[in-house]
Amino acid sequence: MTEVRVPDIGDFTDVPVIEVHVSPGDEVAVEDPLVTLESEKATMDVPAPLAGTVKQLQVKVGDRVSEGSVLVTLETDSAGPSGDGAAAPPTEASVQEEPPPSPDGGGQDAQVVVLGAGVGGYTAAFRAADLGLKTILIERYERLGGVCLNVGCIPSKALLHAARVIAEVEEMGSRGITYGRPKIDLEPLIGWKQSVVDKLTGGLAGLARQRKVEVIRGVARFEGPNAMTVEGRTVTFDNCIIAAGSQAATLPDLPDDPRIIDSTGALAPDELPERLLVIGGGIIGLEMATVYDALGSEVTVVELLDQLIPECDPDLIKPLQQRISTRYEDIRLETKVMSVEAQKSGLKVTLSDEQTATYDRILVAVGRTPNGHAIDAATAGVNVDERGFIPVDKQMRTNVPGIYAIGDIVPGPMLAHKAAHEGKVAAEVIAGQAVEFDARAIPSVAYTDPEVAWMGLTESEAKESGVDYQKQVFPWAASGRALGLGRGDGLTKLLFESDSHRLLGAGIVGVNAGDLIAETVLALEMAADAEDIGLTVHPHPTLSETVAFAADMAAGTITDLMPPRPREGARA
Ligand SMILES: Cc1cc2nc3c(=O)[nH]c(=O)nc-3n(C[C@H](O)[C@H](O)[C@H](O)COP(=O)(O)OP(=O)(O)OC[C@H]3O[C@@H](n4cnc5c(N)ncnc54)[C@H](O)[C@@H]3O)c2cc1C
Numbered sequence: 001m002t003e004v005r006v007p008d009i010g011d012f013t014d015v016p017v018i019e020v021h022v023s024p025g026d027e028v029a030v031e032d033p034l035v036t037l038e039s040e041k042a043t044m045d046v047p048a049p050l051a052g053t054v055k056q057l058q059v060k061v062g063d064r065v066s067e068g069s070v071l072v073t074l075e076t077d078s079a080g081p082s083g084d085g086a087a088a089p090p091t092e093a094s095v096q097e098e099p100p101p102s103p104d105g106g107g108q109d110a111q112v113v114v115l116g117a118g119v120g121g122y123t124a125a126f127r128a129a130d131l132g133l134k135t136i137l138i139e140r141y142e143r144l145g146g147v148c149l150n151v152g153c154i155p156s157k158a159l160l161h162a163a164r165v166i167a168e169v170e171e172m173g174s175r176g177i178t179y180g181r182p183k184i185d186l187e188p189l190i191g192w193k194q195s196v197v198d199k200l201t202g203g204l205a206g207l208a209r210q211r212k213v214e215v216i217r218g219v220a221r222f223e224g225p226n227a228m229t230v231e232g233r234t235v236t237f238d239n240c241i242i243a244a245g246s247q248a249a250t251l252p253d254l255p256d257d258p259r260i261i262d263s264t265g266a267l268a269p270d271e272l273p274e275r276l277l278v279i280g281g282g283i284i285g286l287e288m289a290t291v292y293d294a295l296g297s298e299v300t301v302v303e304l305l306d307q308l309i310p311e312c313d314p315d316l317i318k319p320l321q322q323r324i325s326t327r328y329e330d331i332r333l334e335t336k337v338m339s340v341e342a343q344k345s346g347l348k349v350t351l352s353d354e355q356t357a358t359y360d361r362i363l364v365a366v367g368r369t370p371n372g373h374a375i376d377a378a379t380a381g382v383n384v385d386e387r388g389f390i391p392v393d394k395q396m397r398t399n400v401p402g403i404y405a406i407g408d409i410v411p412g413p414m415l416a417h418k419a420a421h422e423g424k425v426a427a428e429v430i431a432g433q434a435v436e437f438d439a440r441a442i443p444s445v446a447y448t449d450p451e452v453a454w455m456g457l458t459e460s461e462a463k464e465s466g467v468d469y470q471k472q473v474f475p476w477a478a479s480g481r482a483l484g485l486g487r488g489d490g491l492t493k494l495l496f497e498s499d500s501h502r503l504l505g506a507g508i509v510g511v512n513a514g515d516l517i518a519e520t521v522l523a524l525e526m527a528a529d530a531e532d533i534g535l536t537v538h539p540h541p542t543l544s545e546t547v548a549f550a551a552d553m554a555a556g557t558i559t560d561l562m563p564p565r566p567r568e569g570a571r572a
Helices: 094-098 121-132 146-151 154-176 186-209 284-296 314-327 415-429 457-465 480-484 513-525 530-534 547-557
Strands: 002-006 016-022 033-038 043-047 053-055 069-078 111-113 133-139 213-217 220-224 227-230 233-242 246-248 275-279 300-301 330-332 337-343 346-351 354-360 361-364 368-370 403-405 445-446 450-458 469-473 491-497 501-508
Touching: 033 069, 043 186, 043 275, 053 186, 111 121, 111 415, 121 133, 121 146, 121 186, 121 415, 133 186, 133 233, 146 154, 154 186, 233 415, 275 284, 275 346, 275 354, 284 300, 284 314, 284 361, 284 445, 314 415, 314 450, 314 491, 314 501, 337 469, 346 361, 354 513, 403 415, 445 513, 450 513, 457 491, 457 501, 491 530, 491 547, 501 513, 501 547, 513 530, 513 547, 530 547
Parallel strands: 111 133, 111 233, 133 213, 233 403, 275 300, 275 361, 300 330
Antiparallel strands: 002 069, 016 033, 033 043, 053 069, 220 227, 227 233, 246 368, 337 346, 346 354, 445 450, 450 501, 469 491, 491 501
């Protein structure tokens, strides 16, 4: 008899059994699923470690179990390789330990090899597997999830939530509710952020296993158009999806000093700097500035260009700049860092206007560099441009048949949602589907305070390209919901095509702008016009109404403000 127990399921305990696949008397083969468990992130099958007959079920749907709980008793012919009948754990290690598939009859190891397990790579691999393709996912780090899950989107947003809580408490001070100054205990705060990351990345390993995606750990390099090496092993493939991502760009001539950090370092501080200099007024720099400001650091931001987040319309940046200029020590636009001198007392910085100041930490947030030159792509004949990007067509095909590329390593905005969508397209194209990446808009969000979000055509682009557009802006000072949140500082701007009144672009600044922008992306994809949006009943009172109100302004039907001059053809 063999008792099948819950294997190592990472940090999860007390997880529910959501499905039982066998009954007493059933014959099972090795790897047949016995029960399915559900963690916060993923469902995972517990497979039979050995072939045999189910003698007894120790659990039913709804029971909660943890590592070691007995699930099923199997009558088996042998005690199996481990002797204890423990189910193979759905963990990264077990996936890694699977023997390498050997080519059979001249075939390849996999129909699809995905290089890099970031958001783009794991999405592509999982979609390929779901489409029935034999898939291998290669990742140099132990944890799956790449930059976004480990050192990007997810940990930064966890810390930004902490920052928002601190700011909200402060804001209530003038409204009759006063707390003391926050006491920041860095270790549990960073521990909590890491627990969020661990939950997500742990779930990915289970999802890979459930889909029978083989995960190989190690640094991969191309050997040719149908092979790559990973830690001495040659992996052959019919198709490859390059999803090797990007890394933080650096500045030349900076001293080698641990007090100079990139975004990864900023997400795991060992102490809070009294004075922080952020080099780069883009999204990543400003998000980290938001965190450190809330945690109590004196923050200075230096930006080379004449606007923070230069790719965004200036009217959307204004409310952000107004708020942070009252909170930060300094915001220096059109300013360059000329030199940094590492001194015992701090990092002495000289700016292009010859001013000097000393900081405890410097965060370098000057963009990201694609990893195209780090994977020997040329050996496979794949074109890589001088910046490290791999050019692709709308089906994510590189110049080499059978080799695709997605995510940060291909041109376009370096955003996780773009990488994921491209990953799906690449997998579907390989599976023979007639699809291409044809998104009409890829939304951008700065999760600063206030948040800034935009999608589609920006007003600056409309002006530059001479598009005939109509703009409507609904100020949040007229939104009951925004006022109730104490945050009437936002605005919602919609751009419509003058003739058709179809939505062309949108920009929102204010709390939760990142969530609100999604509706406008859908409207753009569905070719909605102002009346489609305005006539859609939005719940009241919500910030989402500001989108409908801006559309009502375009349709000439706004009642919460005085209507702008009616336009021809508007609803009477
Ligand atoms: C601080 C920060 C915050 C961010 N916040 C957001 C956000 O809020 N929203 C958003 O949309 N985007 C955000 N981003 C950007 C987002 O993280 C990236 O766009 C996304 O991670 C790109 O995914 P990817 O799969 O293309 O590449 P990556 O996430 O870079 O993954 C590539 C993977 O390939 C692996 N790899 C590389 N070379 C090799 C090799 N030779 N062998 C084996 N493995 C290899 C890497 O280890 C990595 O795991 C943020 C980025 C940062 C740095």
